[in-house]
Amino acid sequence: MDPLVLTQAINVVYGVSTLAAVTLGLAVIFGLLGVLNIAHGEFVMIGAYAAFVAQWAGWPFLAAVPVTLLVCGLLGYVVERILIRPLYRRPFDTLVATWGLSLLLREAAKAIFGRGYHSLTIPVPGTLHFLGTEYPTYRLILIAISLTVVTGLVVWYSRSRTGTWIRAMIGNPELAQAQGISVRKLASATFVTGTCLAGLAGIMVAPLVPIEPYMGLDYVLRAFFVLVVGGLGSVLGLFSGAAVIGGVNSVISAVANATYGYFTMLVLAILVMWLRPRGIVAQR
Amino acid sequence: MLNGSLVVFLTVLLPFVVGRFWAYQLGLYGLYAAAAVGLGLCWGQAGFLPLGQALFFGFAAYLSGFAFIHFLDHPVIAVVMLPLAALAAGLLAYVIGILIFRRRGESGAYFSMITLALALLGFQVATSWNSVTGGFDGLKNIPGIPGLDDISSVYDLSAGVLLLMLALCRWLRHAPVGVLWRALAQNERRLLLFGFDTNRLKAVAFGVSGLMAGVAGAIYAPEQGIVTPELVGFGLSADLVIWTAIGGRGSLLGPVIGTLVVGSLSSQLRDSFVYWEVLMAIFFIVVVLAFPQGIVGLTAPLEPYFAARRRLREPITVSPRAAPERPALLAIDAATVTIGDVTLLDRLSLCFNRAGIYCVIGPNGAGKTSMFNLITGELDATAGKVMLDQVEVSGLEPHCITRRGLARKLQIPSIFPDLAITDNLAIALWSGRASGLALLDPRLRRWKSPMLDELCRRYPFLADAGRRAAALSHGERQILELAMALLTEPRVLLLDEPCAGLSPDETATLIDALRWAVGQLRGAIVIIIEHDMAVVKELAQRIYVLHNGGLLAEGDVAAIQASDKVRAVYVGAEK
Numbered sequence: 027m028d029p030l031v032l033t034q035a036i037n038v039v040y041g042v043s044t045l046a047a048v049t050l051g052l053a054v055i056f057g058l059l060g061v062l063n064i065a066h067g068e069f070v071m072i073g074a075y076a077a078f079v080a081q082w083a084g085w086p087f088l089a090a091v092p093v094t095l096l097v098c099g100l101l102g103y104v105v106e107r108i109l110i111r112p113l114y115r116r117p118f119d120t121l122v123a124t125w126g127l128s129l130l131l132r133e134a135a136k137a138i139f140g141r142g143y144h145s146l147t148i149p150v151p152g153t154l155h156f157l158g159t160e161y162p163t164y165r166l167i168l169i170a171i172s173l174t175v176v177t178g179l180v181v182w183y184s185r186s187r188t189g190t191w192i193r194a195m196i197g198n199p200e201l202a203q204a205q206g207i208s209v210r211k212l213a214s215a216t217f218v219t220g221t222c223l224a225g226l227a228g229i230m231v232a233p234l235v236p237i238e239p240y241m242g243l244d245y246v247l248r249a250f251f252v253l254v255v256g257g258l259g260s261v262l263g264l265f266s267g268a269a270v271i272g273g274v275n276s277v278i279s280a281v282a283n284a285t286y287g288y289f290t291m292l293v294l295a296i297l298v299m300w301l302r303p304r305g306i307v308a309q310r
Numbered sequence: 311m312l313n314g315s316l317v318v319f320l321t322v323l324l325p326f327v328v329g330r331f332w333a334y335q336l337g338l339y340g341l342y343a344a345a346a347v348g349l350g351l352c353w354g355q356a357g358f359l360p361l362g363q364a365l366f367f368g369f370a371a372y373l374s375g376f377a378f379i380h381f382l383d384h385p386v387i388a389v390v391m392l393p394l395a396a397l398a399a400g401l402l403a404y405v406i407g408i409l410i411f412r413r414r415g416e417s418g419a420y421f422s423m424i425t426l427a428l429a430l431l432g433f434q435v436a437t438s439w440n441s442v443t444g445g446f447d448g449l450k451n452i453p454g455i456p457g458l459d460d461i462s463s464v465y466d467l468s469a470g471v472l473l474l475m476l477a478l479c480r481w482l483r484h485a486p487v488g489v490l491w492r493a494l495a496q497n498e499r500r501l502l503l504f505g506f507d508t509n510r511l512k513a514v515a516f517g518v519s520g521l522m523a524g525v526a527g528a529i530y531a532p533e534q535g536i537v538t539p540e541l542v543g544f545g546l547s548a549d550l551v552i553w554t555a556i557g558g559r560g561s562l563l564g565p566v567i568g569t570l571v572v573g574s575l576s577s578q579l580r581d582s583f584v585y586w587e588v589l590m591a592i593f594f595i596v597v598v599l600a601f602p603q604g605i606v607g608l609t610a611p612l613e614p615y616f617a618a619r620r621r622l623r624e625p626i627t628v629s630p631r632a633a634p635e636r637p638a639l640l641a642i643d644a645a646t647v648t649i650g651d652v653t654l655l656d657r658l659s660l661c662f663n664r665a666g667i668y669c670v671i672g673p674n675g676a677g678k679t680s681m682f683n684l685i686t687g688e689l690d691a692t693a694g695k696v697m698l699d700q701v702e703v704s705g706l707e708p709h710c711i712t713r714r715g716l717a718r719k720l721q722i723p724s725i726f727p728d729l730a731i732t733d734n735l736a737i738a739l740w741s742g743r744a745s746g747l748a749l750l751d752p753r754l755r756r757w758k759s760p761m762l763d764e765l766c767r768r769y770p771f772l773a774d775a776g777r778r779a780a781a782l783s784h785g786e787r788q789i790l791e792l793a794m795a796l797l798t799e800p801r802v803l804l805l806d807e808p809c810a811g812l813s814p815d816e817t818a819t820l821i822d823a824l825r826w827a828v829g830q831l832r833g834a835i836v837i838i839i840e841h842d843m844a845v846v847k848e849l850a851q852r853i854y855v856l857h858n859g860g861l862l863a864e865g866d867v868a869a870i871q872a873s874d875k876v877r878a879v880y881v882g883a884e885k
Contacts, residue, residue, distance in 0.1 A: 062419040109595070118418050122359060122555075122598050125422075129548060130591035137584045243544060247427050254420070285434045292427055296409060299420060 029159040036156070040165050041276050043172035044231060046268040049249040050176055051224035057258040058192055058216050060117060061110055064124040066249060067242025068131035069098050069221045073228020074237045075135060078144050087149035090232075094225035102221030106214050114213070128242065135239040143236040168230055175226075180261040192216060248275075251295045257305015266307050270294065317476070317563070321469050332574075333465040338534070339573040340468030342367075342546075344475040344526035346554045346565035348519030351479055353551075354559035355488060356515040357495025361422045362429025363550050366520040368436065368542030370399040370527035375449040375537040385456045388532075392455075396524035403520020407513030426547070433543035448538035455532045464533055471529050472566065475522050480562055482518065486740055487749040489733050491515055493726045500724045503686060504741035504798065505713035549573065552594050558604025567605055625758045628743060630830070631799045637665040637833035638699060638715065638801035645684055645694035645704070647859075654680040656859035657694065662802075667828060667836045669846045671870075672856035673879060678839045679721060681856065682804050686718055687711040698802065713742060715801035719794075719808055721839075723787035727780035731772060731790065734779050735762060738794035761830060765793045768823050784811050789820070796827045803828075803836045809845050821848050855879070 052066040063069075076097065077090040105127060113120045150167060153160040183189040194202040195209050203209045235241065248271060256267020271291055279287035298306060325333035345367050353359050373395035374388075381388040406428065410421050436443045444450070453459070458467050482488050494501045494508050502508050531537050540546060550569075557568020572590065579586045597604055640662040647655040655677045662668060670678050683689040685696055687708040696704040703711045712718070726734050739757045740749070748754065766773040769789050771782070782790060792808055808824070809817045828836050840846050846853060846867070853870045855863040863873050870876055 062423075064423075109599070112599075118357070118359070119599070121419050121422060123595060125361065125551075126591060126595035126598060129552070129594065130588065133587040133591050137588055240544070243426075243430065247423065247430065250419075250423050251427075283438065285431070285438050288427075288431050288434060292424065292431060296424065299410075300412060 032157060032159045033161065036159075036161055036165075036169075038273060038276065040169050041272040042265065042268045043169045043176075044227075045248065045252060045272040046176050046264055047168075047172035047230060048224075048227045048245055049252045049264060049268060050179065051220040051222070051227065052246070052249040053253055053258065053264055054179075054223060055217055055220035056253060058196060059110075059114070059213060061114070061120045061217075062117070062124065062250070063220065064121065064246055065105075065128035065131060065242075066220075066224050067244070067246030068128045068135075069102075069224035069242075070228035070231075070245045071131070071135060071237075071239070071242040072097055072101070073225035073230075074232040074235070074241065075139060075228075076225070077146060077229045077232035078139075078237050081146050087233075090229045091226070094229055095222055098221045098225035099218050102218040103214060105221075106217040110217060111210070111213070128246070132239050132242065139239070141239065143238045145236055146233040148233045164233065171230065175223075176261060176264065179223075188212075248291075251291055253305075254295045255298045255306060257302075257307055260307065263305050263307045267305065270306070314477075314480070318473060321473060324469075325465050330462070334461060335574050335577065336570060337464035337466075337468040339570050339577075340465070340472045341526040341530050341533070342550065342553070342573055343566040343569035344468075344472045345523035346550050346557070346569045347472075347475050347479050347562070348522030349550050349554045350557075350559050350562075350565040351482070351491075351522075352515050352519045353554060354561070354564070355483065355495065356491040356512055358418070358512060358516075359422050359551070360516065360519065361426035361551065362432070362544075362547045363425075363519065363523055364544075364546035365425075365429045365432045365542050366399040366403050366523035367527035367530070367546065368432060368537070368539075369402060370395045370524035371531045371537045371541050372436070372443060372449065373398055374528040375452045375531035378452045378532050379449065382453060385453065388453075389455060392528045392532075393525075395528040396521060399524025399527065400517050400521030403523075404513055404517030407516035408510070411509040411512045426544070429542065429544055429547045433539050436539035436542050443539070446539065448536060449531070450536050452531050452535045452537065454535065459532070467529060467533055471525060475525060476562060476566070478518075479522070481752070482750075483562065484752045484755070485750045486736070486744065486752075486754045487511070487514070489729065489737065489755070490740075490749065493729060493733075493737055496726050496728055497724060500720075500726065501737070502708050503712055503718050503720075504737060504794075505709050506741070507707075507709050549576075552590060555594055556590075556597050556604055558602075558606035560603065561606045564604050564606040571605065623756055625756045626753060628739065628757050628759050630760060631742070636699075638835045639663055639697070640685070640802050640835055640837075641697040642681070642684070643695050643697060645691045645696065647680060647684055647689050648692045653859055654689070655684060655691075658856075658860055659694075660854060660861060662835045662837065665833045665835060666851040667838065667849050669850035669853045670837060670839050670856060671841070671843075671846060671853060672862070675858075676856040677859040678856055679806060680859070682718060682806060682837075682839070685711075685802075685804060686716065715742070716804070717741075717795040717798045717800035717802070718804040719791050719806060721806040721810070723784065723791045725779045725782075725787055725790055725794070727778070729779060730775065731777050731779050731782070732775050734790060734794060735772065735797060738797040741798045759797065759799075761799065761827070762793075762797055764826070765796065765823070768819070769793070785813070785816055788812060792820070792824075796831075799831060801831075801834050803831070803834055805836065805838045807839055807841065809840065809842055817842070817845065821845060824849070 048070060051069065052063060055061055055063045073094045076094040077087065080087060080090040080093065109123045109127060110120060113123060148164050150164045152163050154163045154166055156166060191202070191207045191212055194205065194207060195212050199209050252264070252267035252271045255270050256263035274294060275287045275291050278290045324336070328336070345363060349360065349363050374392055377391035377395065378388045410424055437446055490501065490506060490511055494511055498508050527541065553568040553572050554565040556572050557566065558564025576586065576590065601607060603610070642658055642660045644657045644659050645655055646653065646657055658677065658681065670681065672678055680689060684691060687703065687706055691704045695702050698714055703714065736755060736757060739759060739762070740754060744754055771786055772790065772793055779790060788808065788811065795803060809820060812820060828834065838849065850867060852864065852866060854861060855870060855876050857879050862879060863870060863876050
């Protein structure tokens with residue numbers, strides 16, 4: 027195969043799999059708890075700033091992982107406790123509350139780190155000879171991690187006992203509670219899992235993007251549109267949503283410019299909302 | 311609500327109190343406040359939250375900026391273009407609203423996220439389309455409006471625009487359309503079943519808010535002389551939401567006070583105090599969750615002193631709807647409804663071809679309520695059809711079906727809890743009688759009808775003007791919802807367990823009232839789902855027994871009581 031075409035193909039795979047990884051945390055919280063966490067993008071931002079802090083302090087890149095887990099986990103726990111728990115089944119109020127949270131986190135980042143951009147050096151430099159073409163090693167690693175995490179989580183969810191409990195909680199919270207499942211703890215754990223996944227995705231993309239307080243906005247919108255297009259509740263939906271949104275965006279941006287890419291993404295999401303309100307892969 | 315003339319007086323007085331510098335500052339924020347009033351209309355009245363409201367402000371600002379730069383030598387033409395720029399912004403909002411709300415019942419996350427994305431898109435267009443928008447630097451040196459272009463008129467101009475928008479908003483809140491907005495925020499399904507196109511109502515609210523932002527934006531360009539991409543972007547959109555929330559989204563003046571206080575404080579403190587914005591974010595969260603009335607809520611104890619006196623006006627009696635030439639005709643023809651693996655209705659055929667009262671009985675899960683949902687269009691038939699007056703109605707939107715003379719009382723009493731009882735009843739009177747521009751006429755609030763008079767005589771609590779429907783007991787809510795259904799004077803009336811939860815006495819009164827009302831609705835078909843056999847015996851001319859989604863038996867009371875099949879289903883006897 028033409029190496030240039032192959033590089034482009036890997037680019038697409040890279041774009042889709044990282045988009046899927048960024049979306050995963052939102053999918054967990056929105057799909058399982060019915061809470062649209064608008065602050066999702068700010069948790070991604072926290073992961074990215076953690077990577078920045080690790081590099082600034084001279085720690086190894088992976089030191090950002092425990093820092094992120096600690097910050098996102100603790101914050102997720104507190105937020106679920108204070109903001110989300112009183113508002114389950116009031117989706118509109120959670121929407122406003124998490125929007126307020128996103129504002130708070132963004133302004134906090136601005137106050138602590140300043141308005142400006144930061145960039146990181148790529149932790150695994152160089153390229154790898156791959157299927158007859160040269161491709162940046164770090165991106166290949168990202169593809170592998172994204173695929174592993176998404177698939178692993180889905181397999182775990184469908185096989186493990188906790189996964190069954192969560193499904194019971196979604197189906198009928200009262201009955202699940204009566205069966206001895208602690209719905210509160212489970213919901214709290216699910217929310218924390220979602221925020222931590224967002225943070226981890228933030229670390230992954232940190233070396234490749236400019237890190238700034240407003241970066242979260244773009245991520246939450248993109249992730250949300252992936253879920254609109256792909257539908258909730260299946261790994262196939264997640265990847266097909268990511269493929270459509272990521273694919274359309276990169277193709278149109280390459281052919282025309284980023285504004286058109288963005289516009290097409292919006293139009294597409296509205297179209298899907300009309301024609302297939304449960305996503306393109308859902309059975310009617 | 312604050313007295314209108316008092317507000318005008320304070321507005322005129324303010325610049326003399328605060329001095330020239332602050333008057334100028336407030337002038338700038340007065341335009342933002344006008345946009346915030348529109349946001350309050352969407353959020354506090356109609357119950358959906360646009361997160362990208364700056365788009366319309368900035369859009370109109372760019373349009374009017376072009377006009378003033380382009381017609382530099384003919385400023386009169388430019389002034390004529392001002393309202394056009396504002397209208398364009400309103401139209402844009404309306405079209406976006408129609409496009410998004412078309413998905414049935416959507417007013418939550420999807421709407422907010424898409425409006426947010428639109429504002430970001432607007433910002434991208436404004437910064438990247440250099441040749442037209444001037445890119446990052448924006449449009450500069452926009453000439454002012456002739457005669458109003460010195461610095462001291464900034465306050466006057468903004469205050470004028472703001473007062474105009476407040477007057478418009480106040481009128482809309484008083485008009486029937488305002489009542490309908492508040493109603494749909496509380497109980498959209500109920501409003502849909504009264505035959506109102508709720509998606510259009512929401513789009514209109516969004517359109518009006520776009521228009522208000524547009525008016526403010528159109529004035530902004532010549533007043534400030536510069537239009538930059540920030541005016542369309544995320545920052546101003548977010549600020550508008552914060553100001554509206556902190557001021558008090560549900561009141562008319564809340565968004566204005568929020569904008570003037572928080573906005574102008576921010577402009578002073580933002581740079582000197584690093585954590586100011588963090589503080590505002592925390593403040594926002596607290597207000598939204600714990601104190602939805604906002605700053606204006608603090609003045610609630612003072613309200614009796616300043617409130618405008620509501621003049622009592624003569625009610626206007628609307629005549630009963632003209633009796634139809636022919637009695638209604640409703641037929642369900644071999645209808646099947648399946649959802650996933652579950653069959654709710656299975657080749658159900660029923661024909662109601664004479665006026666009168668019919669009862670539908672059947673064990674739980676027989677498909678009684680599903681049958682009603684099928685008739686009102688909330689469930690789609692997988693096969694078969696529903697005919698009303700020999701026209702197929704299956705497949706139409708619920709509000710289109712109910713507009714053809716159908717009314718329904720739901721199983722669990724469904725009313726508008728935060729509206730006054732009189733407003734609940736007024737909505738029912740408007741159903742089928744008023745639409746379009748008539749909904750802008752505040753006189754409709756005073757409607758009554760002969761049937762309403764009689765219902766109020768039988769149930770005096772219905773005439774209790776000041777009381778909110780939320781204060782009613784379960785039994786009273788049942789009566790209120792029934793009264794609302796009757797007031798529409800329907801041709802087909804669907805009642806789902808109207809006597810559930812009523813005492814024997816209340817049931818007897820209700821049967822009496824129902825019989826009287828049905829006598830008034832000449833030619834109407836009344837279908838009642840009821841478990842209480844005493845009620846069924848009392849009212850039913852004919853009984854239909856449903857079982858497993860199909861028709862098991864039909865006949866008069868005696869025939870049904872004698873039926874072995876029916877007994878087998880209820881008692882579980884051997885087949």
